[in-house]
Amino acid sequence: MADLPPLREVIKAHGLSASKALGQNFLFDEQLLDRIAAIPGDLHDKAVLEIGPGPGGLTRALLRAGARVTAIERDSRCLPALAQLEEAFPGQLTVIEADALKVDHAQLMGEPFAVVANLPYNVGTRLFTNWLSSQQWPPHWQSLTLMFQQEVAKRIVAKPGSGEYGRLAVLAQWRSRAKLAMKVHRSAFTPPPKVMSAIVHVEPDAAPEGVSVSTLARVTEAAFGQRRKMLRQSLKGLHGGLEAVEELQIDSTRRAETVSVEEFVGIARQLDQSTK
Missing domain, CATH: 3.40.50.150 (Vaccinia Virus protein VP39)
Structure with missing residues (x-):
């Protein structure tokens, strides 16, 4: 050098x-x-x-x-x-x-x-x-x-x-x-x-199975696009979103900022499975 x-x-x-x-x-x-x-x-x-x-x-x-x-x-x-x-x-x-x-x-x-x-x-x-x-x-x-x-x-x-x-x-x-x-x-x-x-x-890290990047992006975009609203409002326009929340027994009155990374992954996984 x-x-x-x-x-x-x-x-x-x-x-x-x-x-x-x-x-x-x-x-x-x-x-x-x-x-x-x-x-x-x-x-x-x-x-x-x-x-x-x-x-x-x-x-x-x-x-x-x-x-x-x-x-x-x-x-x-x-x-x-x-x-x-x-x-x-x-x-x-x-x-x-x-x-x-x-x-x-x-x-x-x-x-x-x-x-x-x-x-x-x-x-x-x-x-x-x-x-x-x-x-x-x-x-x-x-x-x-x-x-x-x-x-x-x-x-x-x-x-x-x-x-x-x-x-x-x-x-x-x-x-x-x-x-x-x-x-x-x-x-x-x-x-x-x-x-x-x-x-x-x-x-x-290891990627969770059964969930795609694009689906997770759609879920978070919908949820945080109206972050002050409850999930039942912010995910209403996302096809299958509220059903996924219900299936996972996530309280739909919660706001996006309280939902964990793992819960968002779970919602995205449910959506991916429902479209198969």
């Missing part, structure tokens, strides 16, 4: 600034970045997908950890800075200039991989739900270590009965284990965002 100039110097040398349109916020604290790279565990010789590396702060930490990194970056301004890292870590880094939402990540990686990323705020939730909605399970990814706005992170790990609990929590927890791994203060970023951030770590 060649000696690398500090990130601030790299950004200055290439005339880079964080793009608000691309949801960019840069991290310079290398100790913090190394802590983030350590969350997924030992990455030595492991395939890692990074989305939105920017000037390469987190990328450096992943490379120092021994990972083989494939980084997808759509901001062409950042490519020269990333090219320096490719030279400094021969054979460890591949940079793809593309929109991550339009790339088949499994095909690109070609092997099981971990995702580690300081996701751009404007596409983070869409990428996350795409990874969690994979028809193939276990998925090609082995873990997701992702930075979100703290408000979004809390929604991902929320438990029933809390104000944050909703569709995102059910999607993240019905066949995965999700935890809030680290909070990151807004002052750690350049420029500082208006909100606090947090890192969520997700690992796939």
Whole structure:
């Protein structure tokens, strides 16, 4: 590994600034970045997908950890800075200039991989739900270590009965284990965002049998689309929804935010069975 100039110097040398349109916020604290790279565990010789590396702060930490990194970056301004890292870590880094939402990540990686990323705020939730909605399970990814706005992170790990609990929590927890791994203060970023951030770590778990992603999505969309209403109202428009609730002996006067992940899975399973 060649000696690398500090990130601030790299950004200055290439005339880079964080793009608000691309949801960019840069991290310079290398100790913090190394802590983030350590969350997924030992990455030595492991395939890692990074989305939105920017000037390469987190990328450096992943490379120092021994990972083989494939980084997808759509901001062409950042490519020269990333090219320096490719030279400094021969054979460890591949940079793809593309929109991550339009790339088949499994095909690109070609092997099981971990995702580690300081996701751009404007596409983070869409990428996350795409990874969690994979028809193939276990998925090609082995873990997701992702930075979100703290408000979004809390929604991902929320438990029933809390104000944050909703569709995102059910999607993240019905066949995965999700935890809030680290909070990151807004002052750690350049420029500082208006909100606090947090890192969520997700690992796939065994999928419950007899239930499809699409059916579970329909159930939670109906239930949380009118979250202040009782299930007997919110599921009224979902064909077979109230019958499934009755069959499972779930009180139809409850609201969606009190229904557990397991109960939502049960409702979806009943619907799938009724259509066979």
